Amino acid sequence: MTSSVKKGEIEGIEETGKIEKIKKRKLPELPNAEEGKVVMRFAPNPNGPPTLGSARGMVVNDEYTKIYKGKMIIRFDDTDPRIKRPMLEAYRWYLEDAEWLNVKPHKVIYASKRIPLYYRYIKKLLEMEKAYPCFCSREEFKKYRDSGIECPHRNTSAEQSLEVWERMLSGEYEEGEVVIRIKTDMKHKDPAIRDWVAFRIVKSDHPLVGDRYIVYPTLDFESAIEDHILGITHIIRGKDLIDSERRQRYIYNYFGWKYPVTKHWGRVKIHEFGKLSTSEIRKRIESGEYEGWDDPALPTIRAFRRRGFKAEAIREFLLSLGVGENDVAVSLKNLYAENRKLVDKEANRYFFVWNPIEVKIEGLPEKVKVKMQKNPENDELRELYGDESILVTEDDWNRFKEGDIVRLKGFCTVRVGDKKDRKLEFLSWEMKGAKKGKNIVHWLSWHDSIVCVVVGDKPMLKWGGFVEKNAVHDVGKVVQFERFAFCKIEIAGEDGIRAIYTHP
RNA sequence: GCUCCGGUGGUGUAGCCCGGCCAAUCAUACGGGACUCUCGAUCCCGUGACCCGGGUUCAAAUCCCGGCCGGAGCACCA
Numbered sequence: 176m177t178s179s180v181k182k183g184e185i186e187g188i189e190e191t192g193k194i195e196k197i198k199k200r201k202l203p204e205l206p207n208a209e210e211g212k213v214v215m216r217f218a219p220n221p222n223g224p225p226t227l228g229s230a231r232g233m234v235v236n237d238e239y240t241k242i243y244k245g246k247m248i249i250r251f252d253d254t255d256p257r258i259k260r261p262m263l264e265a266y267r268w269y270l271e272d273a274e275w276l277n278v279k280p281h282k283v284i285y286a287s288k289r290i291p292l293y294y295r296y297i298k299k300l301l302e303m304e305k306a307y308p309c310f311c312s313r314e315e316f317k318k319y320r321d322s323g324i325e326c327p328h329r330n331t332s333a334e335q336s337l338e339v340w341e342r343m344l345s346g347e348y349e350e351g352e353v354v355i356r357i358k359t360d361m362k363h364k365d366p367a368i369r370d371w372v373a374f375r376i377v378k379s380d381h382p383l384v385g386d387r388y389i390v391y392p393t394l395d396f397e398s399a400i401e402d403h404i405l406g407i408t409h410i411i412r413g414k415d416l417i418d419s420e421r422r423q424r425y426i427y428n429y430f431g432w433k434y435p436v437t438k439h440w441g442r443v444k445i446h447e448f449g450k451l452s453t454s455e456i457r458k459r460i461e462s463g464e465y466e467g468w469d470d471p472a473l474p475t476i477r478a479f480r481r482r483g484f485k486a487e488a489i490r491e492f493l494l495s496l497g498v499g500e501n502d503v504a505v506s507l508k509n510l511y512a513e514n515r516k517l518v519d520k521e522a523n524r525y526f527f528v529w530n531p532i533e534v535k536i537e538g539l540p541e542k543v544k545v546k547m548q549k550n551p552e553n554d555e556l557r558e559l560y561g562d563e564s565i566l567v568t569e570d571d572w573n574r575f576k577e578g579d580i581v582r583l584k585g586f587c588t589v590r591v592g593d594k595k596d597r598k599l600e601f602l603s604w605e606m607k608g609a610k611k612g613k614n615i616v617h618w619l620s621w622h623d624s625i626v627c628v629v630v631g632d633k634p635m636l637k638w639g640g641f642v643e644k645n646a647v648h649d650v651g652k653v654v655q656f657e658r659f660a661f662c663k664i665e666i667a668g669e670d671g672i673r674a675i676y677t678h679p
Numbered sequence: 680g681c682u683c684c685g686g687u688g689g690u691g692u693a694g695c696c697c698g699g700c701c702a703a704u705c706a707u708a709c710g711g712g713a714c715u716c717u718c719g720a721u722c723c724c725g726u727g728a729c730c731c732g733g734g735u736u737c738a739a740a741u742c743c744c745g746g747c748c749g750g751a752g753c754a755c756c757a
Contacts, residue, residue: 220757258756354755365682367753375755394757418752657717
């Protein structure tokens, strides 16, 4: 991000104001934001590992708190042990990926561990007769909601309500028998707002708190209380939660609290992935279509990490999406461009010959050592052995026509001979009119070759071939396989190299 | 069906609250050229947008109304 700071040093002070402006303009201004007083949160349900979508939540909230020098809180909204059941490992994954994304929370909250806190507040509401236990079935209540009629339980007295509440807690009711509803307005013009559920009975084991509770708050209740307690000033979340504000405001009014400023963004569709829900991914992993949650073909942050993406590139990409309420359909090409900017300068270059074909160079005067730059921008060299027997990729070979002049990059220039015999004729050590983009190809002698498989970014996609041995020293790094793509060397061993496709 | 929200170049985005400095920003993509012994990078140059129709106004991408299109919610999910 700041690698070019030196360049700007001379212009220095004069530029500072500009840079500041540009930095802030990564995101539009936040309404009512006072420097040092902004508190924001990212509130995931850890029912799978973070994806690009969740990362957006982390990064945008984090970026704003950084701009305004505020506080960032991660809160796990994990109050449904059944339908959207949290995954135990995913709590850790979220924290790890957040750290990797340079999102450093000031606090981490687990809603499931604070359930007694929510009990206290609903009790107050019950006392105030602003909430009531409702024995209607879903279907029954839906009728009331749709027709705007109050249900018979609505005017239960505080005393009775509290009694039912205690019985709920002690397990005297079955699931579905009774819920606690918040009184809003059964005539509210938007049916979605009418007397919503704050607590329900779920007799199911919770990954984090086991069977300690059987009465769980809904997201709307839990997050309403938490946002106030945590002193959240600004909420940015998906527009699927847009109604939450109107629902939760009733509670805020009953208690005389001030509701945070909210902003909502639309759905993100990534061209390359289509729509993939967490549950859909889980299914496909189980069926073997994907290797696991970090399969390079998946839009999880773990997968992008495995592919060698830079956190900063992902941040920039996500920030470029802004916070508009419209749905966006964006191509990963933008992410690639962002990452390439960072990775191009430091990635070592290597020859990777996929779908290799062995060809012979006739008339090669001598075998030579070929030295080439590891990276066009520095002087570090790598060495290859130019032999008369070499490997080129089938893609190139098929393109060649007899008589073509071809430059074997760094080695020599040849003329394509009899294609059936796979022969090349040595022409010169010099370039001999070879032009970039035309006929300069990469190659490899057996001497330098080691088996290499590149795991692709689509399900089941793999390339097999040979890579130059020099690459074994770059395990864990992103390198560029020339004329192929940027790849991360994942494993290098006796039997070869495994690399992960990063991007073109 | 009911409620709410949004529509700026191919894509994403800034600007819209507080009309004029917007013949509209930036990025990416695309086209052309230069350079480099990578189909990568770099450097030039270029194409390209305010959904439509009315209204208010000296002046509208910005305000108002209508239409069209798109999206979200209407769960004892998050």
